[in-house]
Amino acid sequence: MPRARKLFPIYGSALANNMLSCIERDRVVDRFVAAYVAQNDRRGILGGPARERELADTMGREILLAMIVEVNEILPAFFGKKLKSKLKSEEKEAVDAFSRELLAAMARAQNWNGEDRRQFRRDLAFYSEFCARREMAAKTNKRGKAPEEEAPFIARVALLLDPSMLEQARRAARKFYGNVGQIARKLLRQTLG
Numbered sequence: 001m002p003r004a005r006k007l008f009p010i011y012g013s014a015l016a017n018n019m020l021s022c023i024e025r026d027r028v029v030d031r032f033v034a035a036y037v038a039q040n041d042r043r044g045i046l047g048g049p050a051r052e053r054e055l056a057d058t059m060g061r062e063i064l065l066a067m068i069v070e071v072n073e074i075l076p077a078f079f080g081k082k083l084k085s086k087l088k089s090e091e092k093e094a095v096d097a098f099s100r101e102l103l104a105a106m107a108r109a110q111n112w113n114g115e116d117r118r119q120f121r122r123d124l125a126f127y128s129e130f131c132a133r134r135e136m137a138a139k140t141n142k143r144g145k146a147p148e149e150e151a152p153f154i155a156r157v158a159l160l161l162d163p164s165m166l167e168q169a170r171r172a173a174r175k176f177y178g179n180v181g182q183i184a185r186k187l188l189r190q191t192l193g
Contacts, residue, residue: 007094012101013192067184
């Protein structure tokens, strides 16, 4: 049985800062795009500093969305549970407070206005609904593996990266998506230490 621990909302703020600094400090998007360009000989997709900035900003936002969803999926494990629905009411309240602070800190750090916050929350709901559908399909399919629906991250990043070579871009985005999940788990472990 896991030991009882406290999950304070301030940890959400710390995680938001860690996520943002990781994306910027480790140049996650730049490294992904550079690897894709080198592997597929697609130098033409770069298009200069403005395009590189656009990719960094837009893909960085997609990475944040994917990381937050990953964190929300694994937070119940902090209390020794697999699903949020299995949490006690005070544990659910702690997870909800943590998530609210995570989003609020993200908005403060990014200087989002009201419309930016609404768009981010809408996209986060879209990502979360995908995860809920995937979880439900896995539960209801008794005969084995459910047909895999592709995560929104994969399609969106592939389209941003290289729309003219979409299948190649999808393969790269699929692999990148796995890396983003690993980064999110690592940052959460470091933050909650």
